[in-house]
Amino acid sequence: MAIVCVGIDLAKNVFAVHGINEAGRPELVRPAVPRDKLLALVSALPPCVIGMEACSGAHHWARQFIALGHTVRLIAPKFVTPYRMSGKRGKNDAADAAAICEAVQRPHMRFVPLKSVEQQNRLMVHRARQAYVEQRTGHLNRIRGLLSEVTWLDERTTKAGDAYLRTLFILGARAVLAAAPKKNDPISRWVVALAERRGYWKAVVAMAAKNARMAWAVLRKGEAFALPA
Known part of the structure; x- marks a missing residue:
């Protein structure tokens, strides 16, 4: 049959x-x-x-x-x-x-x-966009949570707060300080002068603390911010 x-x-x-x-x-x-x-x-x-x-x-x-x-x-x-x-x-x-x-x-x-x-191609684009938005939102929420718990870095290099987040801020500050002598914006001039006056590591920690405060302000107020190129 x-x-x-x-x-x-x-x-x-x-x-x-x-x-x-x-x-x-x-x-x-x-x-x-x-x-x-x-x-x-x-x-x-x-x-x-x-x-x-x-x-x-x-x-x-x-x-x-x-x-x-x-x-x-x-x-x-x-x-x-x-x-x-x-x-x-x-x-x-x-x-x-x-x-x-x-x-x-x-x-x-x-x-x-x-x-x-x-139709499948259009749906794929929409789903990819949705996945990106969800991933970005998840990352921002995680950063907000970490920033709300961390004790801000200061010149005493406190060890309180989230160790991983503190490491990221320190690494970022070292990159800023390495590039600063070639730049002439206010932040670059400030961190170079601080390094000459107080020493390399204190300048790194102070720069990390400044970056942390700027990151908190951006996340808290929803404002855009970028360091000069």
Whole structure:
């Protein structure tokens, strides 16, 4: 009997395929189909319904399967779970493919709309931007938290507060002092004069304390600030 419905469990390199005939009996069970063999396997099937769990790769495969004359349905993974649990199936790729095949046949199942290449490209840009914003916000919140707890550096080189943050400020101050003799802005002139008057390390610690105060002001007030080039 002809295969009428197929469930495919997607993976990176090896896929599981489960197909049934009109009587609902398994007609095609392939627990390990290499990636480069999947399209050939599907192209040899008569036009049928193919179900997959929705993901970025699923949209890619769906477009290729549709071009071969198949009807493709993408299902949110949470809607496949109940069918994976039914029948006491074990958790493996072959069982997942069978569960997808069962879920895609349900008359009231909700499916995920297929996306075009252009739609996926736009979505990728939006997600990348969102990830950047979330990462930047997380870093700023962490810095705010550390700055709120640290005891500010002063010329006595206090060891209170966050040791890692203190190290970063010291390293930054050393870089400022190294470049300062070649510059003529007020901060550069100030730190060079301080080093000549009080010594290298006291100037470094004083510069670190100044940087810490400026960083706190920027984070607290939301203002932009940059040292002269």
